[in-house]
Amino acid sequence: DTGVSQNPRHKITKRGQNVTFRCDPISEHNRLYWYRQTLGQGPEFLTYFQNEAQLEKSRLLSDRFSAERPKGSFSTLEIQRTEQGDSAMYLCASYRGRTGELFFGEGSRLTVL
Amino acid sequence: TQLLEQSPQFLSIQEGENLTVYCNSSSVFSSLQWYRQEPGEGPVLLVTVVTGGEVKKLKRLTFQFGDARKDSSLHITAAQPGDTGLYLCAGARRNAGGTSYGKLTFGQGTILTVHP
Numbered sequence: 759d760t761g762v763s764q765n766p767r768h769k770i771t772k773r774g775q776n777v778t779f780r781c782d783p784i785s786e787h788n789r790l791y792w793y794r795q796t797l798g799q800g801p802e803f804l805t806y807f808q809n810e811a812q813l814e815k816s817r818l819l820s821d822r823f824s825a826e827r828p829k830g831s832f833s834t835l836e837i838q839r840t841e842q843g844d845s846a847m848y849l850c851a852s853y854r855g856r857t858g859e860l861f862f863g864e865g866s867r868l869t870v871l
Numbered sequence: 872t873q874l875l876e877q878s879p880q881f882l883s884i885q886e887g888e889n890l891t892v893y894c895n896s897s898s899v900f901s902s903l904q905w906y907r908q909e910p911g912e913g914p915v916l917l918v919t920v921v922t923g924g925e926v927k928k929l930k931r932l933t934f935q936f937g938d939a940r941k942d943s944s945l946h947i948t949a950a951q952p953g954d955t956g957l958y959l960c961a962g963a964r965r966n967a968g969g970t971s972y973g974k975l976t977f978g979q980g981t982i983l984t985v986h987p
Contacts, residue, residue, distance in 0.1 A: 764913075789973055798980075800979050802977070803975065849913050853973040858902055858972075858973065860904070860916065862915070863913050864911075
């Protein structure tokens, strides 16, 4: 257990529906990262927050994706009008700046039918 | 794009054998991390190497960072079935301000299967 929790762990939805994932990072870490991992690949960076500010977004994050971290604690990742290509594991990570290390949650697996 | 190439992509060995996984890039990283991931779970950090030429040992696992900080290797001695999993290397770089930066570039992973 890394101390990072994500929910739901699994989500099956129909194409066109909206989904939201939540991440609760390690409380003393002020940076939070979202990654996406498809089958057979390593994780790919999506976006990150420093406290409540979203400081960088990947080109992978289309306008159907939105992430928030309203109070600098938990974060949400919403995907609107889901497509089959959105099927993946969405990973949240808490960042320890002192050592430059990421601590990942168990991930939220999305299946779009 | 800074790419990290891992090899081999698949490794199937018998219990007790030794193995090495390689992670190579044409880019320099400020640090390199190795993760192990089991199906349906998130990656779990094994080690971080920071200094060129650094060697770290974690029980039967030995990690090395290349002198030029462009490559790394993971060596497992006397592999056990419990070592089975996906091994990922990930490189980190510093931002413009020179501070450590958590945006990692991952390799595609090595799937290791150790048969009893």
